[in-house]
Amino acid sequence: MNILVPIDDSDPARAAIEHAATTSPDATITALHVLDPTMAMYRGDRSYNYERAMQLEEERSETLFETAREICDEHGVSLETETVVGRPADRIVEFAAGNDVDRIVLGSHGRSGVSRILLGSVAERVVRRASVPVTVVR
Structure with missing residues (x-):
């Protein structure tokens, strides 16, 4: 079984890796980090230099992957890592469909409520659009 776990630097993302590793110990987990160019532009004083901002985001993804490796190693689960660029929900669904x-x-x-409407929900968009089962972990 191949499980895709999109990750960022949030506690829910770490919980998702942990959930996948503990509930599917025979699976191969692919940790996917989506570099969102629109968000990279707004991190601190890096907004004026797109290329540098994206480079820093790529370096940051390695730290995220290290955390995912530690969790998977602890549970004896195989881990692969991938980084893609684009809008997170779109790229997650595309990656799942193409792999x-x-x-x-x-x-x-x-x-929930106004917060979800204003900020959008990557999880909700993935659930609606994915062609494979989706488990949402909080």
């Missing part, structure tokens, strides 16, 4: 993914496990911040 041999059996299930997506992703974290959710659990926003």
